[in-house]
Each structure stands twice: as C-alpha cells, then as structure tokens.
Amino acid sequence: xxxxxxxxxxxxxxxxxxxxxxxxxxxxxxxxxxxxxxxxxxxxxxxxxxxxxxxxxxxxxxxxxxxxxxxxxxxxxxxxxxxxxxxxxxxxxxxxxxxxxxxxxxxxxxxxxxxxxxxxxxxxxxxxxxxxxxxxxxxxxxxxxxxxxxxxxxxxxxxxxxxxxxxxxxxxxxxxxxxxxxxxxxxxxxxxx
Amino acid sequence: xxxxxxxxxxxxxxxxxxxxxxxxxxxxxxxxxxxxxxxxxxxxxxxxxxxxxxxxxxxxxxxxxxxxxxxxxxxxxxxxxxxxxxxxxxxxxxxxxxxxxxxxxxxxxxxxxxxxxxxxxxxxxxxxxxxxxxxxxxxxxxxxxxxxxxxxxxxxxxxxxxxxxxxxxxxxxxxxxxxxxxxxxxxxxxxxx
Amino acid sequence: xxxxxxxxxxxxxxxxxxxxxxxxxxxxxxxxxxxxxxxxxxxxxxxxxxxxxxxxxxxxxxxxxxxxxxxxxxxxxxxxxxxxxxxxxxxxxxxxxxxxxxxxxxxxxxxxxxxxxxxxxxxxxxxxxxxxxxxxxxxxxxxxxxxxxxxxxxxxxxxxxxxxxxxxxxxxxxxxxxxxxxxxxxxxxxxxx
Amino acid sequence: xxxxxxxxxxxxxxxxxxxxxxxxxxxxxxxxxxxxxxxxxxxxxxxxxxxxxxxxxxxxxxxxxxxxxxxxxxxxxxxxxxxxxxxxxxxxxxxxxxxxxxxxxxxxxxxxxxxxxxxxxxxxxxxxxxxxxxxxxxxxxxxxxxxxxxxxxxxxxxxxxxxxxxxxxxxxxxxxxxxxxxxxxxxxxxxxx
DNA sequence: AATGAATGAGACTTCATTCAT
DNA sequence: TATGAATGAAGTCTCATTCAT
Numbered sequence: 026x027x028x029x030x031x032x033x034x035x036x037x038x039x040x041x042x043x044x045x046x047x048x049x050x051x052x053x054x055x056x057x058x059x060x061x062x063x064x065x066x067x068x069x070x071x072x073x074x075x076x077x078x079x080x081x082x083x084x085x086x087x088x089x090x091x092x093x094x095x096x097x098x099x100x101x102x103x104x105x106x107x108x109x110x111x112x113x114x115x116x117x118x119x120x121x122x123x124x125x126x127x128x129x130x131x132x133x134x135x136x137x138x139x140x141x142x143x144x145x146x147x148x149x150x151x152x153x154x155x156x157x158x159x160x161x162x163x164x165x166x167x168x169x170x171x172x173x174x175x176x177x178x179x180x181x182x183x184x185x186x187x188x189x190x191x192x193x194x195x196x197x198x199x200x201x202x203x204x205x206x207x208x209x210x211x212x213x214x215x216x217x218x
Numbered sequence: 219x220x221x222x223x224x225x226x227x228x229x230x231x232x233x234x235x236x237x238x239x240x241x242x243x244x245x246x247x248x249x250x251x252x253x254x255x256x257x258x259x260x261x262x263x264x265x266x267x268x269x270x271x272x273x274x275x276x277x278x279x280x281x282x283x284x285x286x287x288x289x290x291x292x293x294x295x296x297x298x299x300x301x302x303x304x305x306x307x308x309x310x311x312x313x314x315x316x317x318x319x320x321x322x323x324x325x326x327x328x329x330x331x332x333x334x335x336x337x338x339x340x341x342x343x344x345x346x347x348x349x350x351x352x353x354x355x356x357x358x359x360x361x362x363x364x365x366x367x368x369x370x371x372x373x374x375x376x377x378x379x380x381x382x383x384x385x386x387x388x389x390x391x392x393x394x395x396x397x398x399x400x401x402x403x404x405x406x407x408x409x410x411x
Numbered sequence: 412x413x414x415x416x417x418x419x420x421x422x423x424x425x426x427x428x429x430x431x432x433x434x435x436x437x438x439x440x441x442x443x444x445x446x447x448x449x450x451x452x453x454x455x456x457x458x459x460x461x462x463x464x465x466x467x468x469x470x471x472x473x474x475x476x477x478x479x480x481x482x483x484x485x486x487x488x489x490x491x492x493x494x495x496x497x498x499x500x501x502x503x504x505x506x507x508x509x510x511x512x513x514x515x516x517x518x519x520x521x522x523x524x525x526x527x528x529x530x531x532x533x534x535x536x537x538x539x540x541x542x543x544x545x546x547x548x549x550x551x552x553x554x555x556x557x558x559x560x561x562x563x564x565x566x567x568x569x570x571x572x573x574x575x576x577x578x579x580x581x582x583x584x585x586x587x588x589x590x591x592x593x594x595x596x597x598x599x600x601x602x603x604x
Numbered sequence: 605x606x607x608x609x610x611x612x613x614x615x616x617x618x619x620x621x622x623x624x625x626x627x628x629x630x631x632x633x634x635x636x637x638x639x640x641x642x643x644x645x646x647x648x649x650x651x652x653x654x655x656x657x658x659x660x661x662x663x664x665x666x667x668x669x670x671x672x673x674x675x676x677x678x679x680x681x682x683x684x685x686x687x688x689x690x691x692x693x694x695x696x697x698x699x700x701x702x703x704x705x706x707x708x709x710x711x712x713x714x715x716x717x718x719x720x721x722x723x724x725x726x727x728x729x730x731x732x733x734x735x736x737x738x739x740x741x742x743x744x745x746x747x748x749x750x751x752x753x754x755x756x757x758x759x760x761x762x763x764x765x766x767x768x769x770x771x772x773x774x775x776x777x778x779x780x781x782x783x784x785x786x787x788x789x790x791x792x793x794x795x796x797x
Numbered sequence: 798a799a800t801g802a803a804t805g806a807g808a809c810t811t812c813a814t815t816c817a818t
Numbered sequence: 819t820a821t822g823a824a825t826g827a828a829g830t831c832t833c834a835t836t837c838a839t
Contacts, residue, residue, distance in 0.1 A: 061805085062802070062804075
C-alpha cells in the first residue's frame with residue numbers, strides 16, 4: 026500500500042521536478058509518512074527512481090506494443106493516425122509516466138545514462154519495426170507511394186517526437202489536437218500515392 | 219574575463235546536468251576559482267542561471283532572426299530547408315546554448331516557470347511569423363499547394379521540434395543528417411503543389 | 412535456540428567491530444532473523460551487550476579458576492607454564508570471548524565503565540591470588556629464589572598481558588608459540604633459584 | 605588554528621571513545637565550531653581520523669627513534685630500562701596519541717585494517733632492530749648471558765606490550781611505577797650473565 | 798517467537814551563501 | 819577581484835526502538 030503510494034508520488038515528483046529537484050522528504054510527505062519509511066521499501070533514492078522509471082517505461086512500451094495488436098482490419102492511414110492518437114492517449118492517461126519517459130530520454134541523470142539508454146534502445150526498435158511494417162503494407166496496398174522504407178519511418182517517428190514536445194510545451198488540449206491533425210495530414214500527403 | 223568563463227562553464231553544466239544537478243562549486247572549479255568568487259559577478263545561483271539562460275535564448279533568437287534576412291533571392295524550398303539546416307548549425311555551433319534552450323523549454327525549474335514561458339513565447343511568435351511568411355510566399359509562387367497557412371506552419375514547426383529531440387537523442391552526425399533529409403523530403407512532398 | 416545464536420553472533424561482532432561499530436541489524440542478519448526479533452530475548456542493545464560481556468567474562472574466569480584445580484601434583488615451573496598455555500588455549504578455543512575480554516578491559520564503552528571495571532577487578536584478584544600461591548610454593552620448594560611475592564606476581568601478570576596483545580596482534584600460530592616459549596624461558600630464568 | 609584544534613580534539617575523542625563512538629559534532633563542539641566547519645579542513649571523517657592516526661604514529665615513532673640516539677655512553681642495563689621509561693614518558697606526555705596507538709594497533713576499524721597494519725609493521729621493525737642491537741651489545745660487553753638474540757628481543761618486546769596494557773588499565777601512577785620496576789628487574793635477572 | 802511498518806534521533810555530508818580580509 | 823573560514827538549512831541514510839499483528 027504505502028509502497029505503491031510512494032511509487033506514485035515519486036513518479037509525479039520526479040517527472041515534474043526532476044531527480045535532483047525532488048527530495049525524498051517531499052515524496053514522503055505527500056504520502057503522509059516520514060522520510061525513513063521510504064527505506065523500508067526501497068534501497069535508496071536511486072532504487073526508488075529506477076523502479077519508477079522502469080514502471081514508466083513499461084507502461085510506455087505496453088502502449089506501443091498494443092499498437093500492433095488487433096489493427097489488422099483497419100486501413101493503413103487509420104492505423105498510422107491511430108498510433109499518434111494512442112500516443113496522445115498515453116500522455117493524457119498516464120501524464121506522470123509520459124513526463125518521466127520524455128524527460129529522461131532526453132536528459133538522463135548522468136549516473137544512469139547507460140541503463141537508461143539501453144531501455145530506450147529497446148522501445149525504439151520496437152516502434153521502428155512496427156511503423157516499418159505499416160509502411161510496407163501501405164505500399165503493398167498501394168496507398169503509400171512506392172519508395173524506400175527508411176525515409177518513411179524516419180519521417181513518422183519525427184512526427185511523433187515533435188508531437189511529444191508539443192504536448193508538454195503547450196498545455197492546451199485544443200491546440201494540441203489541432204496540431205496533431207495538421208501534422209498528420211501533411212505527413213500523409215507527403216507519403217501517399 | 220572570469221565573469222565570462224563562469225558564464226560559459228555554467229552554460230555547459232546547467233545544460234548537461236540541470237539546475238539542481240549543478241553545484242556552484244563545480245562551476246567555480248571548472249574556471250579555476252573558488253566558489254565565493256562567483257558572488258563577485260553574480261548575485262546568486264538564480265542570477266547566474268538566468269544570465270546564462272537569457273544568453274542562450276538570445277543566441278537562439280539571433281539564429282532564428284537571421285533566417286529572415288538576406289534570403290529573398292532563394293527559392294521557398296531552399297529557404298525552408300535552410301531553416302532546418304540553420305537550426306542544425308546552431309546545435310553544432312552552440313551545443314551548450316541549444317541544450318539549455320531545449321531543456322528549459324520543456325522542463326523549466328518551477329521557480330522560473332513564468333519568466334521562461336514568456337521568453338519562449340517571444341521566440342515562438344518570431345518563428346511562427348517567419349515560417350508563415352515563407353508559406354504564404356510559397357503559395358503565391360505556386361510551389362506550395364494552395365491551403366490555409368496554419369496547417370503548414372504547424373507541420374513545419376513540428377518537424378523542427380522533432381528534429382531537435384532527435385539531435386540530442388542520437389549523438390551520431392550521419393544518422394541525424396539522414397533523418398533531416400528524409401524528414402524534410404516527406405514534409406515538402408506533403409505541401410508542395 | 413535463537414536466543415543463543417543471537418548471543419553468539421553478538422559476541423563475535425561486538426568483539427570484532429566494537430559496540431558502536433556493530434548494528435543490531437548485522438547481528439540479526441547473521442542469525443537469519445529480522446532485527447525486532449532481538450527484542451523478544453533482550454531488552455535492548457545494552458542488555459544484549461552486557462549479556463554477551465558477562466558470558467565472556469564468565470568463560471574467562473572459568474579458565475582462570477580451572478588453573479587452580481588438580482595441579483597439585485605438577486611442579487611449580489610446569490604449573491606456571493601451564494597457566495600461559497591455558498590462556499593460549501582459551502584464546503584459541505574461545506576467540507570471540509577472549510577478544511571481548513581484551514577489548515573491553517582496555518577500552519570500555521564509557522557508559523559501562525563502572526560495571527566493567529568491577530568485573531575485571533574480580534578476575535584480577537582471582538588471578539593474583541592464584542599466581543601468588545604458586546610463587547610462594549615455588550619459594551617453599553626452593554625452585555624460585557627467595558624474594559617478595561609482589562614482584563613475582565607483577566612480572567608474571569605482565570607476561571600474561573604482553574602475550575595477550577601479541578596473540579591478537581600477530582595472527583600467526585608459529586610466531587605466537589615461539590614468543591610464548593621465549594618469554595616464559597626468560598621469565599623463569601629471572602625468578603628461579 | 606581551527607584545523608589544529610580540530611585535530612587535537614579528534615585525537616582525544618577518537619582515543620577515548622573510538623572511531624564509531626565519536627561523532628563529528630562532538631569534535632566540532634569541543635572546538636566551538638559547527639560541524640560543517642570540519643569539512644573546510646578535512647575531506648571527511650575518515651580523512652580526519654587518518655590524519656590524527658598518522659600524527660599519533662609519528663609521535664610514537666619519534667619517541668622510539670630517539671631511543672637509539674645519544675645513549676652510547678650508557679650501559680646496556682640502563683639503556684634497556686631507559687626504553688621502558690621512555691615509553692612511560694610517552695604515555696604521560698602524549699596520553700592521547702598513545703591511546704590512539706594502542707587502541708588501533710589491537711583493534712583497527714575494519715575499513716582501515718591494511719593501512720594500519722602497514723604503519724605498525726614499520727614501527728615494529730624499528731623497535732626490533734633497536735632492541736636487538738642493545739642485546740647484541742650486552743652480550744659483547746658480557747653483561748648479558750650469551751644466547752640467541754631472538755628470545756631476548758621477544759621477551760623484551762613482550763615486557764613492553766604488557767606494560768602498555770597495564771598503563772591504560774591501572775590509572776594509578778604508583779602502581780604502574782612499581783610494576784615497571786618489578787617487571788624490569790625480573791626481566792634483567794632472566795637475561796643477565 | 799517473529800515480523801512488517803513506522804519513527805525519532807541523529808549521523809555524515811553538501812550546498813548556497815556571507816563576511817572579514 | 820578573490821579567498822579562507824564559517825554557517826544554516828537541508829539532504830540522504832542508518833539505527834535503535836516500538837507496536838500491531
């Protein structure tokens with residue numbers, strides 16, 4: 026119980042204020058417990074952070090994973106748009122986890138650089154493979170103009186990254202949704218037959 | 219002299235390890251000076267940080283500003299591509315400043331949130347206006363398909379944001395340049411007549 | 412059962428790392444039990460320590476006591492040598508207890524100073540009386556040169572103390588046994604008729 | 605100034621209550637300074653301890669060293685007795701240093717075991733050589749009975765070790781001096797021609 | 798008899814900051 | 819301009835101890 030509340034408080038605070046900017050005492054206070062209680066559940070601050078980080082990554086990967094499931098009946102266009110939408114959903118449903126993922130992907134605390142890079146490599150490959158498959162299928166179905174796969178994947182992933190920044194930068198729902206649509210429209214225009 | 223060396227060291231360290239992750243003593247040591255010397259030039263840590271941040275923003279804005287100058291003779295396509303290239307140049311030439319800009323745009327230390335948001339609003343507007351102008355011109359010249367300006371601008375800025383993440387995430391020059399080209403190609407395909 | 416295992420682990424650890432240098436958690440872990448379990452058997456750290464210390468002292472005193480028993484048939488020289496040997500035996504057979512005895516005889520934790528001094532006074536008197544008796548008998552039998560008893564006792568006890576340091580300082584069996592013999596030989600030479 | 609007062613306070617406290625039993629705050633308070641001030645002069649607790657320990661060892665070694673100087677005109681008996689006396693002087697003049705030396709020779713804090721053993725090896729060899737030389741000279745002069753050197757050295761060093769324990773165990777001057785004389789008398793009786 | 802959860806006290810240490818020099 | 823000395827505040831972490839279970 027407390028263990029989980031600690032994890033959640035930590036997730037929120039590490040995401041919002043960063044590793045160095047978050048004191049264990051804040052996390053404890055949020056849960057209504059004194060600081061040393063944390064050590065009953067986690068070895069130390071690093072351990073708590075890594076637990077939180079791993080959970081955030083797992084949540085993110087789950088979302089990514091899901092993308093590949095049960096979409097066979099959908100058209101390619103809808104599926105790609107669905108990916109962006111799913112990402113958006115993830116941001117809204119797990120704002121804490123997604124903040125963690127974005128923050129530490131770009132700015133890992135130096136002492137965890139390696140561990141973190143490895144974690145990202147994994148989900149990156151997953152996503153690359155998935156998006157690639159859709160592009161191939163799009164070309165096979167003739168809805169995407171015949172071309173190499175790499176440029177298509179690069180472009181799509183770049184769209185995703187761009188949107189992730191936009192999401193955290195502009196807090197407005199309306200603005201984000203407008204951008205999401207505009208951006209996808211342009212992308213699709215750029216690749217369709 | 220020392221004032222400047224301090225600013226530079228601070229820029230690098232704040233960019234790399236963040237505000238909370240950087241101790242004044244590290245900055246001082248890097249310059250070969252003892253910590254209290256910092257107070258001869260800056261009021262306190264916040265002041266030093268804000269100085270550094272403002273300088274980084276200024277450098278960024280200068281680059282952005284330059285984009286609008288002396289490019290009248292170039293075609294629209296070349297100009298837009300040029301913007302991405304210029305951004306890339308900025309990253310390479312001022313890696314410290316650009317790291318600062320990216321980091322604190324997305325993750326401002328809470329106590330500076332307002333100041334920082336204001337700063338970004340400014341450069342955002344600048345960029346929006348600039349890109350918008352090129353899009354309009356592109357349509358006037360007939361190289362960009364007739365449509366509303368907003369989607370064009372949204373898409374292009376998203377491309378820029380995406381690339382900025384890519385730059386800091388993948389450290390390899392080759393990979394980045396490949397992506398830059400792929401991404402622009404797709405974008406251009408999506409908007410050209 | 413657990414009570415005893417705790418006592419033994421405590422004896423070893425208190426002897427090796429001292430009172431302040433030993434955490435209850437270490438003692439518990441050694442026994443395969445959680446820290447609070449200790450409180451089922453001992454009131455607190457001090458109580459556990461005192462129990463351990465008393466046991467060590469008792470073991471030491473038993474050895475000393477034994478020295479006076481059943482040695483009537485032996486000669487004085489053999490008996491005195493036997494005392495040193497018995498001490499040596501004690502060190503080897505109860506290394507933990509003897510470490511405790513030595514450590515806290517010389518360096519009592521301040522809060523137990525009085526209790527400990529009292530304990531030592533007792534065994535000191537025991538030993539003094541015992542060694543004194545042998546010296547007297549030695550003189551009666553004519554194997555020890557006629558003189559006052561005090562110098563004889565002082566010298567012999569000093570030999571014992573010296574050897575105790577040597578034992579813990581040099582860990583090698585051979586070196587210790589060599590020293591034991593050399594030291595006794597010189598002592599005996601110094602007192603015999 | 606403060607640096608030195610800290611060292612002295614630390615020497616006294618580490619000697620009296622041990623490494624783990626002494627809090628930096630106590631040392632600071634003794635000097636009339638707040639705890640963090642210590643870090644202006646010493647890297648950390650270990651550093652302060654090692655500094656203190658090294659100083660104590662140096663003081664001890666100086667005393668030992670002196671023993672070999674300017675005693676050529678004295679007889680062997682007087683010189684050996686002088687060594688014991690010198691040791692006694694050291695204990696009285698530098699009670700803190702000597703307490704440190706004795707305590708950590710027999711009970712080194714585990715994390716410094718190696719460093720400390722090395723330090724003792726050095727002074728041990730010094731003393732062995734010195735005492736050995738006197739024994740040889742005693743035999744040459746005919747005042748010491750002809751025999752191997754090792755037993756003589758072993759016995760004498762054992763006398764010294766025994767006295768060191770006695771010194772710290774019995775705090776009384778009279779008792780110690782009585783013992784010192786008795787013990788030396790017996791020793792000399794045991795080795796003289 | 799034993800443990801999980803929790804805590805108060807306090808340890809070591811870092812850091813931003815001040816001040817006299 | 820620069821530093822050595824010092825400190826208050828705070829941070830991470832350990833430890834002995836308690837209590838409900």
